[in-house]
Amino acid sequence: MVDVIVIGGGHAGVEAALACARMKKKTLLYSMNIDMIASMPCNPSVGGPAKGIVVREIDALGGEMGKAADATALQFKMLNTNKGPGVQCLRVQSDKLAYKKYMQDVVLSCENLEVREMCVEKVLAENGKVKGVLQKDGHEEYSQAVIVTSGTYMSSCILVGHTSTPSGPDQEPTTNALSQSLRDLGITTFRLKTGTPARVKTSSIDFSKTEVQPGSDAFLAFSTETKSIRPFDKQALCYLTYTNAKTHQIIRDNLDKSAMYSGLVKGVGPRYCPSIEDKLVRFADKERHQIFLEPESEQLDTTYIQGFSTSMPHDVQEDMLHSLAGLEHCEIEKYAYAIEYDAIDPLQCKPTLENKLVENLYTAGQINGTSGYEEAAGQGLMAGINACLKLDHKAPLILHRDEAYIGVLIDDLVTKGTQEPYRLLTSRAEYRLLLRHDNADQRLMSYGHELGLISEERYARYKQKLKDIEDTKAYLETVRFTPKSEINMFLKANGYDELKEGVSARELLKRPNVTMYMLMPYLDRKVDAEVSRQLEIDIKYEGYILKAKRDAKHLRDMDNVVLPTDICYDEVANLSLEARQKLAKVMPLTMGQASRISGVNPADIAVLAVYLEQRKRKA
Known part of the structure; x- marks a missing residue:
């Protein structure tokens, strides 16, 4: 008998299991293959629009994804830097093998956590309450709570051309019995579809015909615990190429051979990450589409063809790839495929991710109809936290829409549901100016500390950062600049509006072109880079932030x-x-x-x- 059973060792399962074990619950994690724990069966990256902020939130709550991504990144890149802070976000190109190894080491060495390599065939329940699971070998394992994080492995089929093969991602086994056991409990399932592009040998690509995509030359990290990252000059390069008229003609000539258009696919595919043939049908007027070439690992001679997902037959895939600039003579290491699988209707979940029909049964990740490693990890963490809180007879943790993208994600799922793989976007958040990359710790770290997932030492450092921000804000009020100040000559020399009257450093910082970096030579104290960035945003966007908080208060009042x-x-x-x-x-x-x-x-x-x-x- 254990406290919590977690079924599935993907990104949701890892975060759920670690959270439960760290909250002092005896936890059992089931994986059909221990070597596939935390694997990246699709894109070798973490973060991106909205998703990168989710990873920051996971870190602030005490999760592991941010630390793993920082430690195993091949390239760091801040996106949308030419836009406002509400949409800026970090994305890293990951070493998929190093990431997996990092997470497996953490999981296998975690106190209170047992990992068992075994297929689970059934969720056991009695009188509307979960009581454990049935293993494939016939053994029944009992627990107080069960968290199902089965990803795309429930009754999954690999689809290529007119062929459907029962299989999980990367030719791993699938499980048919598990989703049937959920249906036996009254839970509704439906079919979804996603896919992954081909991998080609890096050594066979002519990168001289492509555009270089470097990372950002700055210290960037998901975790506030990360003190060093791969130096900029040691970071890997990504590349950009495009589809062309020849590519499009090959696809159009073979549309009837695609699993998507042959009638083989029954599930609904992702709207925001469609196959390349789906892109051509939906956006027939576009002359070309971006294709990113991304390294998978320092240990592999393989490149991931981002944006070129397809379910075409292998011979057609070869023609399609060879039509791209730089890939005319590429060698295919692994062909693209579509995968169809069972998911549950997320409207059957409470905001805690507990099932409404079966008490103490939680679901998280792609089983709830989402897509993406980050969305899965965020759900897994919250399911683990809430399962433990319920076992301890404590109030649940439900994040509001103005508190976290994770709150937006879960609220959308359990309130609106989804009929296609759900992808988190910045446009889904009404209060995205409040949900920024830079302030995730201020929004959520107190929760992580209360839960015991953030150590006293780490929390003390966070509190000191808050004090430094407030002290520096007060200090900037005391610093006065007049038209005779040296800084006025700097403003004039750089084409900025000159001072006509005396202003405080804080008032001057409100100007669009003035930064803390520019002010620093005229201040008599040094300010930490992280504190400087936070101050800039807080001061420059003060009016907008206050308005967003007022609007959010109305929502909070209704939620109360x-x-x-x-x-x-x-x-x-x-x-x-x-x-x-x-x-x-x-x-x-x-x-x-x-x-x-x-x-x-x-x-x-x-x-x-x-x-x-x-x-x-x-x-």
Whole structure:
């Protein structure tokens, strides 16, 4: 008997298992192949738009992904630097073998965590409450909670051309019994599809015909614990090429051979990461599409062809690849394929990621209909945290939409659901100016500390950083610059507006072109680079940040109105028919969650508010 069982050793399973073990729960992690724990079956990278901020949030809560990504990165790159801080984010090109090894070492050496190489065929439940799992060898293992993080391995099939082969990613075994056992418990499953591009031998690419894509020449890291990274001059290069008219003609001539268009695919594919043939059909007017060439590992002579996912037959793939500039004579190491698999309807999950039908059963990652390593890891961490909190009879941790992208992700899943692989985007967050790369620790580290996932030493360093920020803000108020100040000559020499009257250093920093780096020579104290960056954003965007916080407070107020769990929405007079159906299906926990359900309009929320007031008076 253990406290928590985690099924699946992908990015969700790793974070869930580590969180439970670190929160002092006896944890058992099942993996069909220990060597595949934390593997990267698709793109060898971590981060990117929105996703990079999720990794920062995972780190602030005490998760492991950020540390692993920093330690094993081949290249670091900050994206969207020419845009506002609300959309800037870090992405690293990962060494997929080093990343996997790092995570496996952490998992296998973690106290309170046992790893068992075994296939789980059934989730066991009794009287609506989970009690353990059935192993493939017939052994029953009992636990108080079960977290299913099976990724794309449930009843999965590899699709190439007109061929469908039962298999998990990278020719790993699939499991058919597990998803059937979930259906036996009353849980609804549906089919989804994703895919991965080909890998070619790096030595066979002519990079002189492509565009170089270097990293960023700055200290960048996901984890606040990271003190050193691979030097810029030692970082790997990525490259950019494009599809062309010949590529497009080959694809059009063979569309009927693609699994996507032959009728073989039953599941819905990802909208924001489609196959190359899907791109051509959707965006027929585009003359070319970007294709990134990304190294997979220092130990491998392979390059990942980012943006060229396909389910075409192998011979067609060869023609397609050989039509690209720089890849005319490339040798294919591994062909592209599509994969179809079972997922569950996330509307069956509570905001804690506990299943509504089976108590103490949690799901996280691609089984909940998401795509991406980062989304999976964030869910896994939250499922692990909430499973432990429930076993300890404590209140759950539910992150608000103005607190974390992880909160946006989970709220979208359990409130709106998804019919295609869900991808987190900055545009999904109403308060993205509050959910920045630079302030993840300020938003979430207190939670991580309270949970015991952030050490006292690390938390003390964080508190000191906050003090340094506030002290420096106060100091900048005391520094005065006048038209006679030396800094005015600097402003004039660089074409900036001169000072006409005296201003504080803080006021001067509000100007668009003025940075802390520019002010530093005129200050009598040194300011840490991280503190400087934080100050710049806080001061320059102060008005916008305050407005976003006011707007977020309205949402928080609605989320503080708890809805009774025994409401029969069919009995609420004047609700629209659609609202009744949607509310009954989701069973929102708060008025705020109810307001975010697709099909529930403001008039329905007003009706619901009147109903609650009447119910309160009767009580």
